[in-house]
Amino acid sequence: MRRQALTVRALTLYVKGVLDRDELLTDLWVQGELSNFKAHTSGHLYFTLKDEVAQVRCVMFRSAAQSLRFRPDHGMKVLAHGYISVYERDGNYQLYVREMEPAGLGALHLAYEQLKEKLGAEGLFDAARKRPLPLLPRKVGLVTSPTGAALRDMITVAQRRFPNVHLVLAPAQVQGADAPASLVQALRAVARVPGMDVVIIGRGGGSLEELWAFNDEQLARAIAACPVPVVSAVGHETDYTIADFAADVRAATPSAAAELAVPSKAELRGAVQMALGRMEKALRHRLQRERTRVLVLAQRPVLRRPLDRVLQQRQRLDDLGRRLSLAVAGGVRAGRGDLAQLAGRLEALSPLGVLARGYAIALDRNGAVVRDATSVRPGAEVRVLLHRGRLATRVVSVEPADL
Amino acid sequence: MPKPKEQSPATAALTFESALVRLEQVVRELESGDRTLEESLRLFQEGVGLARLCGQRLDEAEAKVEKLLDMQAGEPRTVPFAAGDAQ
Numbered sequence: 001m002r003r004q005a006l007t008v009r010a011l012t013l014y015v016k017g018v019l020d021r022d023e024l025l026t027d028l029w030v031q032g033e034l035s036n037f038k039a040h041t042s043g044h045l046y047f048t049l050k051d052e053v054a055q056v057r058c059v060m061f062r063s064a065a066q067s068l069r070f071r072p073d074h075g076m077k078v079l080a081h082g083y084i085s086v087y088e089r090d091g092n093y094q095l096y097v098r099e100m101e102p103a104g105l106g107a108l109h110l111a112y113e114q115l116k117e118k119l120g121a122e123g124l125f126d127a128a129r130k131r132p133l134p135l136l137p138r139k140v141g142l143v144t145s146p147t148g149a150a151l152r153d154m155i156t157v158a159q160r161r162f163p164n165v166h167l168v169l170a171p172a173q174v175q176g177a178d179a180p181a182s183l184v185q186a187l188r189a190v191a192r193v194p195g196m197d198v199v200i201i202g203r204g205g206g207s208l209e210e211l212w213a214f215n216d217e218q219l220a221r222a223i224a225a226c227p228v229p230v231v232s233a234v235g236h237e238t239d240y241t242i243a244d245f246a247a248d249v250r251a252a253t254p255s256a257a258a259e260l261a262v263p264s265k266a267e268l269r270g271a272v273q274m275a276l277g278r279m280e281k282a283l284r285h286r287l288q289r290e291r292t293r294v295l296v297l298a299q300r301p302v303l304r305r306p307l308d309r310v311l312q313q314r315q316r317l318d319d320l321g322r323r324l325s326l327a328v329a330g331g332v333r334a335g336r337g338d339l340a341q342l343a344g345r346l347e348a349l350s351p352l353g354v355l356a357r358g359y360a361i362a363l364d365r366n367g368a369v370v371r372d373a374t375s376v377r378p379g380a381e382v383r384v385l386l387h388r389g390r391l392a393t394r395v396v397s398v399e400p401a402d403l
Numbered sequence: 404m405p406k407p408k409e410q411s412p413a414t415a416a417l418t419f420e421s422a423l424v425r426l427e428q429v430v431r432e433l434e435s436g437d438r439t440l441e442e443s444l445r446l447f448q449e450g451v452g453l454a455r456l457c458g459q460r461l462d463e464a465e466a467k468v469e470k471l472l473d474m475q476a477g478e479p480r481t482v483p484f485a486a487g488d489a490q
Contacts, residue, residue: 136419136460146470146484155468164466169484170474189474193481265461268419272457275426279450282433286443289436 016086025084077103137197141190146171150254157258174203179213202233214241233257419460
């Protein structure tokens with residue numbers, strides 16, 4: 001039986017279909033060595049990836065090529081991410097590359113992403129775990145290299161902000177294979193120092209490989225478990241290390257970390273002074289309010305002129321007195337006219353006038369008037385004044401008055 | 404160092420941060436003006452004591468830069484660290 005013959009085109013399409021439907025081939029990473037690298041004027045990149053026994057043709061279109069963070073070169077070992085399909089014109093399958101990285105670096109990035117995801121899932125980076133930095137730390141720990149600018153910068157900034165700050169350096173290696181363990185040990189040791197209230201862990205800037213220790217899993221866990229708040233300071237403005245995510249606060253540089261961890265003494269003092277000032281003002285106002293209250297009350301007539309009533313009474317008194325004097329004086333004036341009349345009346349009242357009417361005045365031996373009969377004894381001498389003349393008499397008998 | 408008369412034992416134990424927080428509270432209460440004169444005077448006294456404590460805390464730290472040694476040990480030793488040691 002004769003088989004149906006396919007056109008080349010149909011065949012190619014068929015193969016393409018097979019490849020396009022394969023799960024692996026539509027999204028894969030391939031590792032190989034770059035060769036025949038050609039950058040077209042169009043911006044598209046054409047090259048071959050090969051190993052000892054095989055090779056595959058690759059194309060990276062301009063849009064993808066623009067995001068390359070390195071310059072691909074002949075002989076470079078790379079990791080390429082993309083899909084396999086068929087280039088119909090040539091009858092070749094090709095790797096269409098979307099992303100590419102140097103193999104060494106690529107591996108690092110992968111590890112970074114995977115660790116970040118793993119620790120993130122465990123909740124190590126949760127915002128809720130982040131602790132606030134103390135306002136006034138008793139001691140500030142520095143986990144960093146004892147040589148190098150980072151330490152110098154941190155000391156300078158710290159002492160500038162707070163002249164009597166107490167710093168404790170826990171020296172560690174900040175790059176190389178031994179760095180992670182060294183950093184962990186230093187961090188744990190400095191956190192044990194009594195009075196330690198905040199720790200800065202970091203180093204100056206560097207390449208990804210140089211900073212790599214700060215992406216270590218054990219270090220991240222040690223930072224998360226640290227009993228004292230940690231500020232990470234890994235000298236890279238934009239890139240975050242795993243340590244940055246694990247720390248309570250991330251600073252872009254060691255100097256910035258010192259600014260965050262160490263307060264400004266002048267500012268703190270200023271805050272206290274301001275509070276004192278506000279208090280004094282508030283109290284002054286309060287006292288002023290009280291004083292005003294008292295003043296207002298004091299304005300009331302009852303309190304302002306308490307003597308008023310007394311003075312009023314006195315005035316009345318004076319008035320009456322004056323009128324009395326006037327009356328008396330008037331009376332006297334009036335009296336003068338009736339003097340003769342008065343004289344007559346007085347005369348009538350005078351004891352001498354009384355005598356003329358027949359009354360007698362009895363005087364005892366001492367010359368005192370006798371009014372009470374019992375004040376003399378029988379036989380006592382009594383002189384009697386008459387209207388005309390006197391009598392010297394002796395008491396015969398005494399008769400008391402009828403009561 | 405003798406304790407200032409205004410400080411109660413509770414105040415004297417406060418950290419700078421706690422004292423400052425309480426001080427700001429006292430200021431707000433005084434500024435509200437709705438306390439009796441007696442309470443206002445008492446609050447003022449407390450505030451003065453707190454401000455004094457804050458000042459003490461700011462000054463009591465000792466300027467020092469130390470380096471840890473024997474970091475594996477339970478309690479690491481410290482020695483003074485000279486700026487010259489950092490190259």
